[in-house]
Amino acid sequence: MRPIDQEICSLLKVRKIGGMELLFREYYKPLVVWATTFLHDTQRAEDIVQDFFVKLWEKPYSALLPETLKSYLFTSIRNLALNQLDKIDPLRRACDVAYCDSPWNEYDNFEDEVFRSVEEELEKLTPRAQDVIRKIYLEGMKYKDVADKLGISVATVNSILVRALKKLRQQSDNNDKLAIYLFFLEKSLILEQ
Structure with a gap:
C-alpha cells in the first residue's frame, strides 16, 4: 500500500476536496491511458475518467480502502470503457475484449x-x-x-x-x-x- 493511497482514502472518507485533488493528480493520467487501451480514443477516455471522478465525489464509495484503491479505480475505468464500447458498437467490443481483457496487473x-x-x-x-x-x-x-x-x-x-x-x-x-x-x-x- 502506498502512503498516498492512504491519504487519498482518509480525505475522501471525510469528504475533503484535497482527497479529490490528490486522486486526480496521482491517477488521472494513468487512468486515461488505461481507458484509451480499450477505446482507442483519448477524448472519450478523458470523458470517462472525468465522469467517474465526478460520480465518485457525488456518491463516494463507502468501502474505499487504501489497499484496494488502485485496483478499484482501474477495474471501474475498464468496466466503464467496455460499457462505452457496447454503446458504440457491440461487435467491436467483442473483438476488443478478446484483445484487451488482460488484467490491469499487466499495466x-x-x-x-x-x-x-x-x-x-x-x-x-x-x-x-x-x-x-x-x-x-x-x-x-x-x-x-x-x-x-x-x-x-x-x-x-x-x-x-x-x-x-x-x-x-x-x-x-x-x-x-x-x-x-x-x-x-x-x-x-x-x-x-
Whole structure:
C-alpha cells in the first residue's frame, strides 16, 4: 500500500476536496491511458475518467480502502470503457475484449518496471538534480516552492531541471521505457506551465 493511497482514502472518507485533488493528480493520467487501451480514443477516455471522478465525489464509495484503491479505480475505468464500447458498437467490443481483457496487473507491472528504470537513471544524476526532479514530478511541487525549500532561485531550479532532463534523454537512447516516461514528464511540464 502506498502512503498516498492512504491519504487519498482518509480525505475522501471525510469528504475533503484535497482527497479529490490528490486522486486526480496521482491517477488521472494513468487512468486515461488505461481507458484509451480499450477505446482507442483519448477524448472519450478523458470523458470517462472525468465522469467517474465526478460520480465518485457525488456518491463516494463507502468501502474505499487504501489497499484496494488502485485496483478499484482501474477495474471501474475498464468496466466503464467496455460499457462505452457496447454503446458504440457491440461487435467491436467483442473483438476488443478478446484483445484487451488482460488484467490491469499487466499495466501495474509495466508501471513498476518503468518506475524502477527511471529510479536507476535518476541515481546517475547529481543529488541536487535528483532532488529537483523528485520534488517537481513525484511530489508535484511548483518551481517556486522547490526554490524556496532548497534556498535557490526559480531560474536555478529551471536550469537544473533542463540539464537533468537533457541528461536523462541522452541516457534513454537505449532504454525505451525511460523514453516513454520522459515523454509523459515533458508533457505534464508543458501542461502545468
